[in-house]
Amino acid sequence: MDSLNSDNVASHTSSSNISPLDPEEFRRQGHMIIDFLADYYRDVEKYPVLSQVEPGYLQKRLPKSTPHNPEPIETILQDVQEHIVPGLTHWQSPNFFAYFPNTSSIAGFLGEMLGTGFNVVGFNWIASPAATELETIVMDWLGEMLELPKSFLFSGNGGGVLQGTTCEAVLCTIVSARDQMLSQIGKENLIKLVVYASDQTHSAIQKAAQIAGIHPMNFRAIKTSKSTSYALSPDSLRAQICEDVEAGLVPLFLCATVGTTSTAAIDPLESLCAVAKDYGMWVHVDAAYAGSACICPEFRHFIDGVEGANSFSLNAHKWFLTSLDCCCLWVKDPSALIKSLSTNPEFLRNKASDSKQVVDYKDWQITLSRRFRSLKLWFVLRSYGVANLRSFMRNHVKMANLFEGLVAMDKRFEIVVPTNFAMVCFRILPSALSETEYKNRKLDIVSEELANEANRKLLESINMSGCVFMTHAVVEGVYVIRFAVGATLVEERHVITAWKVVQDHANVILST
Amino acid sequence: MDSLNSDNVASHTSSSNISPLDPEEFRRQGHMIIDFLADYYRDVEKYPVLSQVEPGYLQKRLPKSTPHNPEPIETILQDVQEHIVPGLTHWQSPNFFAYFPNTSSIAGFLGEMLGTGFNVVGFNWIASPAATELETIVMDWLGEMLELPKSFLFSGNGGGVLQGTTCEAVLCTIVSARDQMLSQIGKENLIKLVVYASDQTHSAIQKAAQIAGIHPMNFRAIKTSKSTSYALSPDSLRAQICEDVEAGLVPLFLCATVGTTSTAAIDPLESLCAVAKDYGMWVHVDAAYAGSACICPEFRHFIDGVEGANSFSLNAHKWFLTSLDCCCLWVKDPSALIKSLSTNPEFLRNKASDSKQVVDYKDWQITLSRRFRSLKLWFVLRSYGVANLRSFMRNHVKMANLFEGLVAMDKRFEIVVPTNFAMVCFRILPSALSETEYKNRKLDIVSEELANEANRKLLESINMSGCVFMTHAVVEGVYVIRFAVGATLVEERHVITAWKVVQDHANVILST
Known part of the structure; x- marks a missing residue:
């Protein structure tokens, strides 16, 4: 280790001369x-x-x-x-079609820079009133663009908060729901609480439940199938709840998803909320990816029924140009969050907070310290405006439809589930394999397993080329390739080239 | 709401012309x-x-x-x-002496900008190998600067991870400790687990325990006193643990603090870890503020004994120039984190992860998505170098000592606790009040309560002036003003002026 003496080398920049x-x-x-x-x-x-x-x-x-x-x-x-x-894996490349997009924009970047530059810690109102107030304002702006029920907005006694990611947002809501329930049935019953989701729900929900101390055996990933396009069936939910109630357990929380990770499936909010209501459960709607698109009137119906939920979130960093991280969470009853998450250490006491006239966002989230994230959302909203933001997303949907059309014209491939939003799920058909090496293996029936193997090989070959990057999902045992359009720089030509890349690599795989 | 038609106004920037x-x-x-x-x-x-x-x-x-x-x-x-x-409350003003500093620097800003610009989502290695690998490298670099035991470094089979804030870091460690313990004693015993800290420990620890499902009655904030300069006494800890064990509870977790929020008190790590070891507890060391200073050899002894802990964290955004947010967490046993926090959804599966040759940081934290924070830490380390980083902090300590000296020369004031690092706790003495308005109230003894009131008034008056900003704490019923030196732009002249502001306002309060 350096001795104290070794600091002498810095003596020419003596302590008072350091100007970081x-x-x-x-x-x-x-x-x-x-x-x-x-x-x-x-x-x-x-x-x-x-x-x-x-x-x-x-x-x-x-x-x-x-x-x-x-x-x-x-x-x-x-x-x-x-x-x-x-x-780097280049998430901002126009040839990035993997996972879900994580969109950058000039406006989002500038807002983030400004927030980083001011570098205020907006844990409570007094620590920087602008940080808190701008957040309440833009959350109402965006909530209105989404036509969220008034009850989710500050103007309707609900309210929104910017979190880092969906994981944090869901953890906050699970903990709030948990404590609300336990205050009625007693803390010793934590072990009885059950959290529900579908088998398509993002792993973040199960993780949040686990962090919140929900017994791992009490997380229900209810099976979905192709018949509902992998949406959670209200009947399956009710059947599972009945079974649990009979077993003496307590239904606590349902996470419904609009735009699942594997196939962008859409859970039917209205009927699911109706089931949950019968059991006094908290419903959270996770629209991490697809929520942004709901600012377009033609997509808004996908969140119909949200008025029956307790909370709703979307990731503005996914498809709304803010760059990571920016998860927008709205709740109907902020006091539920505050009851679970507030702390009032003496060192943070101040007149404004004591007056109860202000929002102290530290009580709406896990962490105390928080960045000035609302600037970037405000910059995005103002720099592009409602009209261009809608065009931006519609353009991606159009490109996804173009890709879907190209896939459909090639008889060796199939579209695995109807395309929602801007994500296409496709694969090489088992039937396409029967003409190739797989025939040489003298198998009478080319099984789904062989198709999975071929599609895995195809995806690996495509990605190794460096030309494009896509990822996969497995639904009901079927390996599918996901093509998610959404990079900020993507243009039609990239989508057309991407399909050509797929075909070229498929030609090799299917001919050897 | 806007009709579809209203989008026509944007027709001059048709969808394909939007270039964010x-x-x-x-x-x-x-x-x-x-x-x-x-x-x-x-x-x-x-x-x-x-x-x-x-x-x-x-x-x-x-x-x-x-x-x-x-x-x-x-x-x-x-x-x-x-x-x-x-x-804005200007955290980057050289006249900001409130809370703890939240330091900006050119290097930290540039690193953050680059990370925001690349905007990769480094949840696993493959999603951007550089993001993961740079983080493992700089965490070892910084760990070595702190002379952390090898067992906390990747090079010694431990490892470090960048989280947003201490709250997240502590939540991760509590959950890991919880699950490790419950795997031995059974999940149904969650209700018996006890978390220990001192009454000076940051509220984030209690909040993390609460989020993790620890019964709120099982959080112990052990009383400290002036006799130990508000450090947690190992004897008090042992006494409390014994009592809990006798009551059938299970000691789980101890949070020891180096540099508490109220007075920068320092818990004695070595003897506390010895007590915890007797009961198989997880010890986390929270050095959020003061940890950075331990890169100076003369301060390193404050974390002596850390080798007995399981995890250690500091906030580089506080005093280490990275800007918010950047909490550095090191653990001896990464597998404990991974066991509690890993998820392996199909859509994230990849060869590199399957090979177990890489770190997937998603399994070391609450959230899945993560920003490329290591860039800013790397930029800070390289742009300033070890020598200048030490000078930077020493310079603040020197200025705090200067301020302490000024206070000590004014007989109306006292230094409430010995100054640690760069934070001075002072107040108007009760005796100074007896000469003033308080005398007019014809009270024989000016009580501590009146002193508290005067100091509260003094702080409010100072802060309302806009010239400087300081905050307060209450220790054993005594209201103290905290003067935390640490803003990047602060110079000696600001400290001298700040004291003059304090005196001016005290003159008014003490003479009316």
């Missing part, structure tokens, strides 16, 4: 980063979308420890280009 | 924001530190809903200056 926030140096270096990123966006299409490095690549390229003396920004940026960029 | 990430427009607007922020830092000293707006101010100034059409960045930035800046 010198305005003119900030200006100089800040402009460099902007140019670096502008060039990155200009060139991003050229990089292999999926990083092609091997595990452990970076350790070999970086020094073993922190430098003792400062290094210039020029050197650091050069290292970013040489050593970091090759290790 | 156009590189040249990004460059133009990006440079504008950099200049805006450079000017902000240049001028920040002039603004009232504590915002002087009234609750609801912003609602009156902003439109009622999202604009239908785009607005230019120039208009938005003008609104930021006119409507947002007055509503």
Whole structure:
């Protein structure tokens, strides 16, 4: 370890001369980063979308420890280009069709920069009134764009809050529901509480339940099937609840999803909420991906019935241009959150909070400290406006439909489930395999398993090419390739090329 | 609500013409924001530190809903200056001495910008290998700077992870400890688990325990006193544990703090860990504020004994220049986190993860999605280097000592607890009041309560002036003013002026 003496090397920049926030140096270096990123966006299409490095690549390229003396920004940026960029999977590439999109935009970026620059900690109102008040305002703006029931808005005695991710939002609501229920039936009954979702629901929900102390055996992933396009059936939900109630358990929480991860399936909110109501359950609607699209009147019906739910969330970082992280959560009853999540340490006491005239967002979330996330949402809303935001998403839906049409014209492929929003699920058909190597194996029937193997091989081959990146899902044992349109820079030509890439790789796989 | 037709107004920017990430427009607007922020830092000293707006101010100034059409960045930035800046409490002002610092720096800002710009979602290795690998590398770098035991580093089979805040870090460790214990004693015993801390421990710990389903009656905030400078006494801890064990409860978790929020008190790690070891408890060390200073050899001894703990965290956004949010958590046994927090949904399966050759950080935290936070830590470490980072913190400690000296020279005041790190706790002495208005009340003894009232008035008067911002704490019923030096831009002259402001306001209060 360094001895105290070794600090002498820094004596030429004596302690009083360190200026890590010198305005003119900030200006100089800040402009460099902007140019670096502008060039990155200009060139991003050229990089292999999926990083092609091997595990452990970076350790070999970086020094073993922190430098003792400062290094210039020029050197650091050069290292970013040489050593970091090759290790990125380029989520902002127009050839990125994997997972769900995680959209950047100029407005979202500027808002994030401004928030980072001000670097206020908006745990309560007084710690930066603008941070709290802007958040309440934009959450009402966005809630109105979604035609959320008034009861979810501040103007209707509900309210919205920006969290990092859906996991946090759901954890907050589960904990609130849990404590509300336990206050009626006694804390010792925690072990009896049951959380419901479908087998298509995002793993974050089960994880949130587990963190909240719900017994792992009391998480119900109710089976869905192709017959309902993988939507949760209200009848199945009711049957499961009845069984649990008979067993002496207590139904607590239902997570319904609009736009599931595997196939963008849509749970029927109205009928599910009706079932939940019969048992006094909390209903959360997770519209992480698809919620954004519901600002378009033609998609709004997918969240019909949300008025029966207790909470609703969407990830603005997914398809709403804010960049990670920005999960919008609305609740009908903020006091339920506050009862579970508030703390009132003396060091945070202040007149404004004591007056109860203000929102203290620390009591609406897990963490105390919070970033000024509302700036980026505000910038996105104002920079693009309602009309262009709708066009942005419609354009992606149109491109997904184009891709779907291309797949449908190739008889070797099938569209596995009807396309919702901008995500296409497709695969090579088992029947296409019977003409190929699989025939050589002299199998009479090409099983679904062989089709799965072929599709897995196809996806791997596509992704290894670096030309495009897609990911997969497995539904009822069927391996499907997901093609999620949504990168900010994507244009029709990328979608057309992507399909050509799929066909080229399929040709190889199906001909060998 | 807007009809579909109203979208026609945007027809001149038809769907294919929307370019929210156009590189040249990004460059133009990006440079504008950099200049805006450079000017902000240049001028920040002039603004009232504590915002002087009234609750609801912003609602009156902003439109009622999202604009239908785009607005230019120039208009938005003008609104930021006119409507947002007055509503900020300026955490980056050199006159900000409240709470704990939340430090910005050029390097931290650049790293955050680059991470936001790349906007990758590093939930697992494959989703961006560089994001994961850089994090493992810088966590080892920083761990070595702190002389953490090898067992906390990847190079010693432990490892570090970047979380948002201490609340998240502690929640992860409590959940891991909980599940480890319940796997031995049975899930039905959740209700018996007890979490220990001192009455000085941050409220985040109690909140984390509550979220994790620990029975609220089973959180022990063990009393501390001035005799130990508000450090947790190992004897008190053992006595409480014995009592709980006798009552059939199960000791689970101890949070020890190095640098408490109220007075920067330091819990004695070595002896506390020894007690915890006797009962097989998980020990977490929360060094959110003071941990950063332990990179200086002369402060390192404050975390002596950390080798007996299971986990250790500090907030690099507090005093380590990264800007919010950046909580560094190290654990000895990553598998404990992974057992509690891992999910393996099919859509995330990939060869690298299946090979177990890589770290998938989604299993080390609450959320699935995660930002590329390691860039900003890497930028800070390289841009300043070990020597300057030490100087930066030493300089603040020196300024705190200067302030302490000034207070000590004024007989009306006292230093309430010995100053640790860069935080001074002081107050007007009860004896100073006997000469003033309080005398007029014809009280023979000026009680502590009247002193509290005077100090409360003094702090309010100081903060309302806008010249400086400090906050308070109450320890054993005594109201103290906290003066935390640490803003990146602070210089000796600000500290001297701050003391002058305190004296001026005290003069008024003590003479009326």
